[in-house]
Amino acid sequence: MAQSLHPIVTQVTQRIRERSRDSRGAYLARLEGASAQPRREKLGCANLAHTFAGCGAGDKEGLRSGGKPSIGIVTAYNDMLSAHQPYETYPAQIREAVRAVGGVAQVAGGVPAMCDGITQGYAGMELSLFSRDVIAMATGVALSHDTFDGALCLGICDKIVPGLMIGALAFGHLPTVFVPAGPMPTGMSNGEKNRIRQLYAQGKVDRAALLDAESASYHSPGTCTFFGTANTNQMLMEMMGLHLPGASFVNPGTPLRTALTDAAARRVVAMTGKGTEPAPGTPIGYIVDERAVVNAIVGLLATGGSTNHTLHIPAIANAAGIKLTWDDFADLSAVVPLLARVYPNGAADVNAFHAAGGMPYVISQLLDARLIHADVNTVLGEGGMEAYRRMPALEDGELVWKPVGPSGDETVLSSAAKPFAKEGGLRVLTGNLGRGVIKISAVKPEHHVVEAPALVFDSQEAVQEAFKRGELKRDVVVVVRFQGPAANGMPELHKLTPPLGVLQDQGYKVALVTDGRMSGASGKVPAAIHVTPEVKNGGPLGKLRDGDIVRLDAANGTLEALVDPAEWEARTVTVPETLPGGFGVGRELFGVFRDKAGSAENGASIFQ
Known part of the structure; x- marks a missing residue:
């Protein structure tokens, strides 16, 4: 049975x-x-002739006869x-x-x-x-x-x-x-590639060394x-x-x-x-x-x-x-x-x-x-x-x-009886900052909960510049707003992984919170992503101010700004009439998509 x-x-x-x-x-x-x-059978003769006009004789006869x-x-x-x-x-x-x-x-x-x-x-x-x-x-x-x-x-x-x-x-x-x-x-190992990326982010290797590593990985x-x-x-x-x-x-x-x-x-x-x-x-x-x-x-x-x-x-x-x-x-x-x-x-x-x-x-x-x-x-x-x-x-x-037989390498594939983790490592986060997801399968347990002051940015470029100036050398929750589908098409913020990884390796408590995406390459830094409603549509991430204490708790599935409730309720979300971008490399062609896009939880699709 x-x-x-x-x-x-x-x-x-x-x-x-x-x-x-x-x-x-x-x-x-x-x-x-x-x-x-019926498909081909219902076509008129001129329509049907067009379907096989470019075919060789055998294919043409097969389509013509419908056989x-x-x-x-x-x-x-x-x-x-x-x-x-x-x-x-x-x-x-x-x-x-x-x-x-x-x-x-x-x-x-x-x-x-x-x-x-x-x-x-x-x-x-x-x-x-x-x-x-x-x-x-x-x-x-x-x-x-x-x-x-x-x-x-x-x-x-x-x-x-x-x-x-x-x-x-x-x-x-x-x-x-x-x-x-x-x-x-297989080329250069992904771990070695990432190590060199982090060295480059710190200015310890030059562009040529980075390009050599990337070329050996994608080869x-x-x-x-x-x-x-x-x-x-x-x-x-x-x-x-x-x-x-x-x-x-x-x-x-x-x-x-x-x-x-x-x-x-x-x-x-x-x-x-x-x-x-x-x-x-x-x-x-x-x-x-x-x-x-x-x-x-x-x-x-x-x-x-x-x-x-x-x-x-x-x-x-x-x-x-x-x-x-x-x-x-x-x-x-x-x-x-x-x-x-x-x-x-x-x-x-x-x-x-x-x-x-x-x-x-x-x-x-x-x-x-x-x-x-x-x-x-x-x-x-x-x-x-x-x-x-x-x-x-x-x-x-x-x-x-x-x-298929048993695992050929138990460091890569393990059994359901002896898994690498008892759960899949994907959590939903909810709280007064909205609703998002976090992937913790690559995040060490000691980083599952981060409580730290927020620094609020409106682009990943601004985060990178702050990192280069040394302004992120602290316990910090980096908040990146206006990255949802309605704001700018929801680009991945993959380039934030190396600098935030550097900060975490230096012993700081670090997390990312955004209404944008990371990617399949998101890894060891805890990241609350896809936060919805997005800020462009009035989402509560827009209420955050520099210095507000944010608690990301993957263990309990919460994402909270630890701000007095009355003060939080009184704050409003201000959305600029015109957001950066929208033109260049074809972005102007996608304004109708940004206007139509649904929420992240529904797939961020124009098909609703």
């Missing part, structure tokens, strides 16, 4: 289902309506993102793999793909979060021709996978498989190897059953990666039920249900993934008619153990994580601990999450999947 699910997982799933009853029902009704509509399944490729290829550079050759490879099983594949469209690593700390970063919603719309444009029987989504990095997901869910009646490209091989095609948002995306795709098992972290340019891409192409054809081996699968809108969303949150917590996903998972869920709150994350975090130590939550990179057992090991542990739903739909069409216990391999040139 199958073991029952953990009661908290059951409880959270049920309340999400109840909360989402009307919106999920309306979404599924739309899918039923879309599924009932072959048509697969739309939505690609985020560009060759400035190391993670996406391998996708350059994927369309040709996919076309051949799809033809081999009786289908036709076409590039339906491309979506933008910006690199946060390039824009980090600069004005272009103010477009980053909103690029997710642009990608969702571009995915919609790509699939709007309404001629496809299935889709393959090619994307990896920070906002790209969530954007592709939101867009694909608008076409939730289509079978859809996500196709990764894998991480770059070849493939995803960056720390467990930031990009690699957390890949983890989520496996937890939600949208990748093939074990596919996330196989390096680019290897025979196994080629075999996995071919298999993904073949699988989506089979899911249409129209290929040479009919084996219909579940369309993406039915795969992404309340159980899959809970599994995604559990995976995030168990691996210590990116805080950005407290924004992205709610936005993705909302696209499927599912309503989340941060309380869902917090309640699951209390019972989900931390199973992985991958930088910034440990010394290892994602290559070491994969070698130690990777996602198949994590999923096996979570299944055995009854912390994830096993009975879910996946792109495999059978086996639920049990099928994701397996690791891919090549035997005599053939792709096979083998059951």
